[in-house]
Amino acid sequence: MSDADLKTVDGIACGDAAVLESLYHDYFPMVLHMVIQNNGTEEEAKDIFQEAVIVLYDKIKQGNFELSSKLKTYIYSVCRRLWLKQLGSQERAFQDVSSYEEVIPVEDDLAKHRETEVQLSLMEQALDKLGEPCRTIIHDFYIMNLSMQEICEKFGYTSADNAKNQKYKCLQRLKRLFFSTR
Amino acid sequence: MMNEQDFIVQADRFLNGEMDSSERIAFERYCEGNPAAAEQLATHRLFLQQLKHHADRAAFKSTLTVVADRYHRPNTTVAEGRWEPMLVALWNRFKVNSLVAASVAIIAVFSTLWLSGYYKTIEKTTTNYSALRRDMNTVKQNVNAQNAVIRNINNEKQKEGQSEGHFGATGFIISPNGYVVTNYHVVKDADSVHLQNTKGESLRADVIYIDPTNDLAMLHISDSAFSPLKTTPYTFKESDSDLGEDVYTIGFPRDEVVYGQGYLSSRTGYAGDTTAYQLSIPVNPGNSGGPVIDSRGQVIGIISGKQTGIDGASFAIKAEALLKSISAIPMDSLASKLTINRKNSLNGLKRTDQIKKIQEYVYLVKVY
Numbered sequence: 001m002s003d004a005d006l007k008t009v010d011g012i013a014c015g016d017a018a019v020l021e022s023l024y025h026d027y028f029p030m031v032l033h034m035v036i037q038n039n040g041t042e043e044e045a046k047d048i049f050q051e052a053v054i055v056l057y058d059k060i061k062q063g064n065f066e067l068s069s070k071l072k073t074y075i076y077s078v079c080r081r082l083w084l085k086q087l088g089s090q091e092r093a094f095q096d097v098s099s100y101e102e103v104i105p106v107e108d109d110l111a112k113h114r115e116t117e118v119q120l121s122l123m124e125q126a127l128d129k130l131g132e133p134c135r136t137i138i139h140d141f142y143i144m145n146l147s148m149q150e151i152c153e154k155f156g157y158t159s160a161d162n163a164k165n166q167k168y169k170c171l172q173r174l175k176r177l178f179f180s181t182r
Numbered sequence: 183m184m185n186e187q188d189f190i191v192q193a194d195r196f197l198n199g200e201m202d203s204s205e206r207i208a209f210e211r212y213c214e215g216n217p218a219a220a221e222q223l224a225t226h227r228l229f230l231q232q233l234k235h236h237a238d239r240a241a242f243k244s245t246l247t248v249v250a251d252r253y254h255r256p257n258t259t260v261a262e263g264r265w266e267p268m269l270v271a272l273w274n275r276f277k278v279n280s281l282v283a284a285s286v287a288i289i290a291v292f293s294t295l296w297l298s299g300y301y302k303t304i305e306k307t308t309t310n311y312s313a314l315r316r317d318m319n320t321v322k323q324n325v326n327a328q329n330a331v332i333r334n335i336n337n338e339k340q341k342e343g344q345s346e347g348h349f350g351a352t353g354f355i356i357s358p359n360g361y362v363v364t365n366y367h368v369v370k371d372a373d374s375v376h377l378q379n380t381k382g383e384s385l386r387a388d389v390i391y392i393d394p395t396n397d398l399a400m401l402h403i404s405d406s407a408f409s410p411l412k413t414t415p416y417t418f419k420e421s422d423s424d425l426g427e428d429v430y431t432i433g434f435p436r437d438e439v440v441y442g443q444g445y446l447s448s449r450t451g452y453a454g455d456t457t458a459y460q461l462s463i464p465v466n467p468g469n470s471g472g473p474v475i476d477s478r479g480q481v482i483g484i485i486s487g488k489q490t491g492i493d494g495a496s497f498a499i500k501a502e503a504l505l506k507s508i509s510a511i512p513m514d515s516l517a518s519k520l521t522i523n524r525k526n527s528l529n530g531l532k533r534t535d536q537i538k539k540i541q542e543y544v545y546l547v548k549v550y
Binding site for chain 1: 241
């Protein structure tokens with residue numbers, strides 16, 4: 001992988017907006033062209049590209065990210081695969097979409113991406129069912145790393161112990177919701 | 183054995199790296215000695231990972247959405263950052279104005295040219311061919327003006343009538359029962375056609391056949407005042423005449439019959455037209471449709487036009503074309519039979535005598 005691609009990968013890993021912007025700038029026109037040439041609209045191209053970026057993100061997040069090709073080829077391959085699948089599912093006609101760019105197999109990555117998607121949608125459902133204020137307490141404690149004292153003040157609990165109890169109950173409930181939906 | 187809540191608190195601290203080394207060792211020992219606790223710790227760790235992953239991904243998605251929106255929103259981020267050359271900026275600003283101005287200019291130029299008759303002039307000068315029908319509008323307008331003064335009637339309908347075309351030309355008998363030939367350009371767009379003979383009698387005529395390619399038109403005198411004539415004194419010569427042949431014509435370039443004399447100067451007409459002759463003979467507007475007769479009294483052609491800007495280049499349609507055109511007339515549609523005289527009664531006569539005989543058969547064609 002080139003230095004520029006490595007930089008982009010790092011940027012994606014930490015969700016750098018500037019890097020994402022240049023990603024759009026560099027690769028979106030190519031994907032737009034491919035989709036439009038094959039029976040698609042601009043809106044569909046946008047969705048496809050966004051999903052491809054998330055696929056890339058998932059792959060990077062799994063750690064020890066390595067690419068045998070250029071980032072451009074990878075993105076193109078993912079978009080092409082996604083678009084073919086969408087066309088197939090809607091039984092829409094497509095012409096040959098292969099000739100424009102070099103293509104590498106991305107089936108494994110897409111499968112992993114789908115798996116992650118399912119897993120996280122379970123978490124999403126569980127969090128939705130959990131409701132407020134539990135959701136925010138959990139988020140503040142585990143993601144934002146706020147101390148119990150801060151949470152206690154934020155939610156107006158009489159003591160930190162009270163807040164701790166509340167947090168524990170919320171966590172237990174979330175776990176139950178999460179594991180029961182599996 | 184600690185309770186579950188305390189254990190989770192400990193586990194959180196352990197996983198967050200908030201424990202000091204002694205606490206850490208104690209906690210690890212506790213887990214080693216207690217398989218249930220170890221399993222609980224593992225589950226808790228995995229769960230938190232999942233939770234964290236979800237949060238990260240949600241954050242990433244929302245960033246991505248923001249970026250995508252900013253990228254797809256046209257001309258805000260992109261246009262702001264890009265510096266355009268002044269010329270381009272000016273062009274963008276005044277593009278519409280300049281396009282409108284340009285189209286107005288184009289329309290103005292061409293409509294002015296059209297209104298001023300520029301294209302007609304071009305057409306005239308490029309063809310050089312002038313059909314010899316006489317425009318009598320000026321005369322008519324004068325007459326009408328006089329009438330208007332005399333009668334002092336200001337009638338709208340009469341005014342409309344004045345604007346109509348009014349042309350004069352020549353025509354001659356081809357069959358004694360009232361068939362007359364003249365040029366197609368004479369009777370084109372005609373409302374009505376009248377023929378006036380040398381005695382001044384005016385007779386109404388109908389156009390019965392037109393042949394625009396040869397510029398010929400056949401008329402039939404439909405007036406009851408017309409009495410059939412004797413057979414035409416002249417005949418029609420089918421074969422080509424020779425160069426230098428002495429020819430003359432009789433026509434109406436004015437209201438009186440006019441004789442003109444000349445010779446055949448070329449076997450082809452305007453721009454190499456093989457169905458016509460070129461003659462060197464003085465002709466003027468009004469001579470159109472007049473017969474071209476050789477010294478033996480045979481009609482060899484019909485005056486049709488002349489070339490402007492060249493002296494003595496008049497053109498006559500060959501009699502051969504006339505005969506062909508006559509034979510193309512559907513005979514069924516004719517009121518009476520069209521007969522062409524084969525016996526020439528002019529041969530050997532003096533020119534003046536020939537003319538005396540012929541002029542009865544030549545008419546002034548008046549077109550309204």
